[in-house]
Amino acid sequence: MKVGLFGANGRMGRVLIEALDQNENAELSVATVRDDSPWIGMNVGELAGIGKKPIDCLGMSSLTQQHADVMIDFTLPVVFENNIAWCVANKMPVVIGTTGLSESQLAVLDEAAKTIPIVFAANYSVGVNLMLSLVRQAAKALGNTADIEITEAHHRFKQDAPSGTAMAIGEAIADELGRDLKTCAVYGREGKEPERDQGTIGFATVRAGDIVGEHTALFADIGERLEITHKASSRLTFAKGAVHAAQWLHGKPAGLYSMVDVLDLK
Template identity: 45%
Template structure:
């Protein structure tokens, strides 16, 4: 399968390119980056000391040469790439976070014509953690829940898409909407903790790849379910599984729970 990678000069883009080049069943066909990027015009494998023959471009029309795009960029960039994917019948794996409701609606509309895997986290471990959280939320309905996450200083959205998904899983398991029970910040005289609320705490600093912990706090005990990423390789490998999943499916909107068979 011919794979395109967006954000080719970035840290995640390079991790994806490396993973695609190592996969025997995939080939790197397109490397995209934003206009003005210093990487434009360079070979996509130059950072690895490899000559791939794929030159980094900012032209979404290049997606005509790919079977599937992997995109971990920014919402505005992803949506521009998405339109090109629809035009050229190219499937897309979206790991970008921070979409507003209009952006999410555009993704759902595109999925009527192409295959889309849209998930806040492509890691196999994170998606397994989501299943554990669902179970814990059902077993511990009266426990206080707090979601903690930490990422590198350059991450622009907060809480992370993964943290939001974790909160959504807990809320849904309890028959609630996250918007109705979330506490996004605490400051000043907040009063006692209101039962059933889900609190969020955020750290941004250094080069932290991604840490997430969900606390279930009861009387006399506390359960912590934690996932820590030490590199971006797990996101890349999960993305390749999503690419392969789309190759065997008709157009539609899928998530990593479906890709990994955890939705049953």
């Protein structure tokens, strides 16, 4: 299967090049960068630090439908709509890992899924997606009595906060408890506040160094607490999950899918 990459020069783009190089059942067929990028013509293997490969980076305007069976997009919200528009116009399945999308961009995503198959996830790690299932179980058992807090930590370069994964954890918990995260979420605390409202879900964010990704869901009651934690030590974990999702997506009908579908965690 031929897999193409949007944003090959990004941090995740480079790791995806490595992940595809290691995969026996999928191959990197095209790697794109912006049309004004200095990376045009750069060998993808040298870009990813894995040795010279038979593919060089192309500008977006040179990308055609014949280049790939499925595209993977781990870029930025600023280019998301252009990338998804290209996929729709070319009837191209796409795996999307871009986080920090606005409400209007999520609406664009939903509309595109009526035409093409899309896997969209905040995190492509198998462990994180298992964690989403576990926090639902914990919320069902403890959520009506325990205080719930979500903490996350990432590298200094990450722009969106809280992370997409932290928000997905919060959404899973809120959904299980029949709450609306938009109204019950608390993002950081400062100064003197009233006693904590047990119906809220708190978020705390750390941005430091080269932390790949750490997430904890805390369920704290009087006398006991449960912590469910996932720590990633390599972006290759996410990249391999995205490649697996691309293989799964190939040949699927139009629709919006998640890693729950890919991993059959229902």
